[in-house]
Amino acid sequence: MFFPGRAKPKILVLGLDNSGKTTLLVILNRTSPLLATSLGPLATIPTLSPSTTEFLIGDTICDGYDIGGYLPNRTCWAQYTYDVSGVIFCVDASDPDKFDTAKFELDKLLVNENLDGIPILVFGTKVDAPKSVNEERLMQALDIGYTLKKVKLLILFNRGQL
Ligand SMILES: Nc1nc2c(ncn2[C@@H]2O[C@H](COP(=O)(O)OP(=O)(O)O)[C@@H](O)[C@H]2O)c(=O)[nH]1
Numbered sequence: 001m002f003f004p005g006r007a008k009p010k011i012l013v014l015g016l017d018n019s020g021k022t023t024l025l026v027i028l029n030r031t032s033p034l035l036a037t038s039l040g041p042l043a044t045i046p047t048l049s050p051s052t053t054e055f056l057i058g059d060t061i062c063d064g065y066d067i068g069g070y071l072p073n074r075t076c077w078a079q080y081t082y083d084v085s086g087v088i089f090c091v092d093a094s095d096p097d098k099f100d101t102a103k104f105e106l107d108k109l110l111v112n113e114n115l116d117g118i119p120i121l122v123f124g125t126k127v128d129a130p131k132s133v134n135e136e137r138l139m140q141a142l143d144i145g146y147t148l149k150k151v152k153l154l155i156l157f158n159r160g161q162l
């Protein structure tokens with residue numbers, strides 16, 4: 001995969017607290033040949049300060065930035081949007097009570113000029129959980145898919161157990 005203008009692509013992994021960001025990064029790292037680091041057990045602890053985790057996309061080593069998803073962290077997200085190659089926005093598909101807040105934060109990213117033309121992947125997590133909604137319901141809740149100005153949004157679900 002080709003990432004113009006950046007030797008080591010920076011991928012922001014964003015989403016509310018408990019949305020599965022750290023889990024995703026651990027899995028991406030562990031499934032990247034030669035890169036897997038001693039990130040410890042898969043059980044994750046809340047992210048209090050930003051961290052980076054390397055993973056591979058094709059044969060390109062990327063830095064995955066986890067800024068944390070609690071409210072104080074979220075106010076910092078915009079500071080990290082310079083010079084990014086992509087964004088993965090995690091949404092817990094099993095927690096509808098948080099969809100409105102997730103939409104609020106996603107909408108801010110969609111109008112962020114630093115992210116013009118940058119692909120944003122909306123990643124539905126925890127679809128194995130009993131109360132998780134399907135892809136269509138998640139798209140409706142986030143009100144995406146119909147109102148997009150740019151073709152830069154993908155919806156992807158993690159299928160099955162992580
Ligand atoms: N069942 C299930 N649990 C998940 C999944 N992804 C993450 N979790 C759990 O959700 C909790 C929060 O995950 P974490 O990666 O720490 O979320 P973060 O706060 O966004 O970094 C942890 O207990 C994870 O084990 C998933 O796809 N399915």
Ligand SMILES: [Mg+2]
Pocket residue numbers: 021022023044045046047066068
């Ligand atoms: Mg975390």
